[in-house]
Amino acid sequence: MAETARGMLGASCAWLRAASPVARIAPRLRPRIGVALVTIGALLFPVISRNDANIDSAANALAFAALALGLNIVVGFAGLLDLGYAAFFAIGAYTYGAFASYQIEPAWSGFWEPFQWLGLVAHTGDVVHFTVSFWLMLPISAAVAAFFGVLFGAPTLRLKGDYLAIVTLGFGEIVPIVARNTPSVTNGAMGLNGVAAPQLFGWSFGIDATPYYYVGVALVALLIFTSTRLKSSRIGRAWMAIREDEIAAAAMGINRVKFKLLAFAIGAAFAGATGTYFVAKLQTATPEMFMFPVSVMILVMIVFGGIGSVWGVVLGAMILQILQSWFLEDLSQWLHWLGRLIHVGWLQQVELSSSIEMIFGVILVTMMLYRRQGLIPATRPVQALSMTEQTAHVGSGGSSHNFDRLTGLGALDREAEGPLLAVTDMTVRFGGLVALRSVELTVP
Amino acid sequence: MIGPNGSGKSTLFNAITGLVTPESGEVRFAGESIARLPPHRVLDRGMARTFQNLRLFPGLTVLENVMIGRHARLSTGAVGALLRLPGSQREEEEAREHCREILAIFGNRLIPRADHVVSSLSYANRRRVEIARALASSPKLLLLDEPTAGMNPAETQELASQIKGLNQLGLAIVLIEHKLDVVVRLADKVVVLDHGEKIAEGTPDAVRRDEEVMRAYLGRSAAIA
Numbered sequence A: 001m002a003e004t005a006r007g008m009l010g011a012s013c014a015w016l017r018a019a020s021p022v023a024r025i026a027p028r029l030r031p032r033i034g035v036a037l038v039t040i041g042a043l044l045f046p047v048i049s050r051n052d053a054n055i056d057s058a059a060n061a062l063a064f065a066a067l068a069l070g071l072n073i074v075v076g077f078a079g080l081l082d083l084g085y086a087a088f089f090a091i092g093a094y095t096y097g098a099f100a101s102y103q104i105e106p107a108w109s110g111f112w113e114p115f116q117w118l119g120l121v122a123h124t125g126d127v128v129h130f131t132v133s134f135w136l137m138l139p140i141s142a143a144v145a146a147f148f149g150v151l152f153g154a155p156t157l158r159l160k161g162d163y164l165a166i167v168t169l170g171f172g173e174i175v176p177i178v179a180r181n182t183p184s185v186t187n188g189a190m191g192l193n194g195v196a197a198p199q200l201f202g203w204s205f206g207i208d209a210t211p212y213y214y215v216g217v218a219l220v221a222l223l224i225f226t227s228t229r230l231k232s233s234r235i236g237r238a239w240m241a242i243r244e245d246e247i248a249a250a251a252m253g254i255n256r257v258k259f260k261l262l263a264f265a266i267g268a269a270f271a272g273a274t275g276t277y278f279v280a281k282l283q284t285a286t287p288e289m290f291m292f293p294v295s296v297m298i299l300v301m302i303v304f305g306g307i308g309s310v311w312g313v314v315l316g317a318m319i320l321q322i323l324q325s326w327f328l329e330d331l332s333q334w335l336h337w338l339g340r341l342i343h344v345g346w347l348q349q350v351e352l353s354s355s356i357e358m359i360f361g362v363i364l365v366t367m368m369l370y371r372r373q374g375l376i377p378a379t380r381p382v383q384a385l386s387m388t389e390q391t392a393h394v395g396s397g398g399s400s401h402n403f404d405r406l407t408g409l410g411a412l413d414r415e416a417e418g419p420l421l422a423v424t425d426m427t428v429r430f431g432g433l434v435a436l437r438s439v440e441l442t443v444p
Numbered sequence B: 001m002i003g004p005n006g007s008g009k010s011t012l013f014n015a016i017t018g019l020v021t022p023e024s025g026e027v028r029f030a031g032e033s034i035a036r037l038p039p040h041r042v043l044d045r046g047m048a049r050t051f052q053n054l055r056l057f058p059g060l061t062v063l064e065n066v067m068i069g070r071h072a073r074l075s076t077g078a079v080g081a082l083l084r085l086p087g088s089q090r091e092e093e094e095a096r097e098h099c100r101e102i103l104a105i106f107g108n109r110l111i112p113r114a115d116h117v118v119s120s121l122s123y124a125n126r127r128r129v130e131i132a133r134a135l136a137s138s139p140k141l142l143l144l145d146e147p148t149a150g151m152n153p154a155e156t157q158e159l160a161s162q163i164k165g166l167n168q169l170g171l172a173i174v175l176i177e178h179k180l181d182v183v184v185r186l187a188d189k190v191v192v193l194d195h196g197e198k199i200a201e202g203t204p205d206a207v208r209r210d211e212e213v214m215r216a217y218l219g220r221s222a223a224i225a
Helices: A002-019 A030-049 A052-077 A086-099 A110-118 A134-156 A161-180 A209-231 A234-244 A246-251 A256-282 A292-305 A310-342 A352-370 B009-016 B039-045 B062-073 B078-083 B086-106 B123-135 B153-168 B180-186 B204-209 B211-218 B220-224
Strands: A121-124 A127-130 A421-430 A433-443 B024-029 B047-049 B141-145 B172-176 B190-194 B197-202
Touching (some): A030 A052, A052 A209, A052 A234, A052 A256, A052 A292, A052 A310, A086 A134, A086 A292, A134 A161, A161 A292, A209 A310, A234 A246, A234 A256, A234 B062, A234 B078, A246 A256, A246 B039, A292 A310, A421 B009, A433 B172, A433 B197, B009 B024, B009 B172, B039 B047, B062 B086, B062 B123, B078 B086, B086 B153, B123 B141, B153 B172, B153 B180, B172 B180, B180 B204, B190 B204, B190 B211, B197 B204, B204 B211
Parallel strands (some): B047 B141
Antiparallel strands (some): A421 A433, A421 B024, B190 B197
16 A cells, blocks of 8 residues: 555656656756856846845855855865864955055055055055055955965864864964954954945945945855866865875875865965955954854855755855844744734744854754755765666676777886886884884886 | 785885885885885876775765876866866866776776766775776776775686786786685786785795795694694
8 A cells, every 4th residue: 555655656756857847958958047047036136125134135145155165165175174264254354454444554655656556555644545456355365365274274284173173273263363463454353444345447336235245146156166167177076085085085196285275275265255355345344253153154054055065055155144134033023023913922022133053053953863965965866777787797898898098008118127116125113013024025 | 915914915005105104115116216205196106006995985976086096197277177278178078088998997897887976886896996096097007905805706707807907908916815716817926925024925836835825824733734
């Protein structure tokens, strides 16, 4: 009975799948159409919404999507657990902040004249202040953050797992503390003031959320593009090999030092550019914006979305950020309204946004229990072999096969004289144990 | 290369390929010293290996695993990957073709499973993937650490003939093996290790009659009897 029911269910599912409009699109076109729909939706959103607060929430969510993409390179691709990722966000933010605000004001002198002519500085009275363009600072901040990524990454190269996490946690704590205690550059806990808004052809973005939203869309699109291209390349494969088995990766010719540092640098560059975007949008920066909870939140976003999955982490970041800044407030309003309707006092005072950490925790536990691979898993299941494929005759392969590319294999083309491999007097000790004693081995 | 368990066979492989730093000793490969080079440089010189207890990348597909073996022979950098420059694209395409051809060495054992995650494969197939991964780097010398472990007699014979075939193509192979029929069939020269020391070297027949070897394998009394 149950068998029949399951069979019928399976059949109807198959029928539904076949009848749905998606099934009529060629499988190769489906991802492209999906991307096109998401792009159109993202571009039309401000036109449809017309609510500045919502557009502002979406622009913030895009910043976090960009951060999640960057952390995904380090944690998702290369498998290096980084608990201090917000440090690079801070470095990017303060790099722009310092060069586009009234914070650093050296005395005016002839030295600054060429810079003034280039538009990088302006002078009011006898002091200089920096007015470097936002568009120029985006790549510069990314490069500065990448430099610090390599700097922080280098001492952690020999560490993995828990130890790596603790050291990165340390760096994540150091950067905001340095920012707080360097008031000459960062204005300390008071926060930078007067960070310039971006300008495009002489038109300042000001405080309207819509232009920032579009910059955010462009930034996230660029980072998605970068992530997907890298993931499917030689570099992405090397990162995943290091993630899966570091020793084997090294034995297969992957330079661990180089590729780990590359992951740190690219991940940090993403955060640096995002920091610039975020500060330009907020027009201030305080050390509190980059503390440990931010690093954890980005990590939660990528775990929620699907660690290692480019579209997954974007979705995870957008959902959690919009939940926090937009949906929870609406939900609180509805609960207040419901409380008034049914005369329940406590329901009228519920503030869901203030218990966001608890809600994140519940989401995370639920995900770990029921969908550990995240919303959009990084790997998709491959269809099992059919019965005929499984029982197909096993060809003998081997030398009977006609190889046309395997030439160059082997030692026949070598020029050097002498044996191919000569091991002499090899002794290996593990503590007191002599594993090998003066072993000789020659391969002609 | 044969020897009882714990006699140092795998340690010797590790020391040659740079995974273990030897206390003393010299390794010369094709006339150049490779002692104390990091493992990735050793592979770059043309020496590839497999591991006794399988070190594949379990979350990746068969083809991806083999493509990683090709890593050292490719040169695409971040910019090439990002912009998909014509050169990088051609290189990627050629690498994929090359890897598919290596999978074909094992008949149709691996070809239909090229897009399957390695962790879903049978033990024998994982051993084949590891050999394919090592072959993808176009090595001059291949170090195989018990390639037939966990295979049934038929699969063992099949793999033995494939290894023989690779050898006939010109590839030098150092093989650690416990199954003596495979050793006798494949080896030109046998080296016997015991307690970290080389106790015998020679043709399979000569080694089989060696008293030291019998003692190492069967114990003192058996050798005397």
